[in-house]
Amino acid sequence: EQMELEVREIPPQSRGMYSSRMRSYKQEMGKLEADFKRSRIAYSDEVRNELLGDDGNSSENQRAHLLDNTERLERSSRRLEAGYQIAVETEQIGQEMLENLSHDREKIQRARERLRETDANLGKSSRILTGMLRR
Incomplete structure (x- = not known):
């Protein structure tokens, strides 16, 4: 805009040349802006595809990662089941031990109690025998 104002102030005999230059500069600027917008959109699409993994290699990589993770989950599940089984067996053994200790x-x-009764009976017997010996 500033350049257009400057061109308007130039004497009329050279104003035409500068006006045509201004128009060509404006057209070039418009083309550059359009190219910039297209490249920015293309770049953002490329970045999005890279992040989201829309290309074929990434789907294969994702599949490989999924298979690896599935195998890990299965191994972990088996370990957890084995650990749970050991815990159940340990609990059963502990319960049996508590029952045995209770018995x-x-x-x-x-x-x-029998020993106390026997001790009491022996005490009575001892007194009876002592009494019999005194007679």
Whole structure:
């Protein structure tokens, strides 16, 4: 715009030459702007495709990654199942041990009670025998 104003102030005999130059510069500028917009759009499409992986190699790479990840998931699942099975077996063994300990405790308590009864009976017997010996 500034250049157009300058051309208008130039004397009329040389104004035509500068006006035609201005028009050609404007046309060239328009073409350059259009090229710039197209290249920017093409570049953004290229970047988007690169990021989203629209080309054939990336789909093969994605498929390979998916297969690798699937195999990893399957291995991890098997390990988790094995670990869970071990935990269940360990819990069962622990439960059996607690039951055995409970039975053993009951046996020990019954034996202790019999021992106390036997001790009390022996004490009575000892007193009776001592009383009999004194007579």
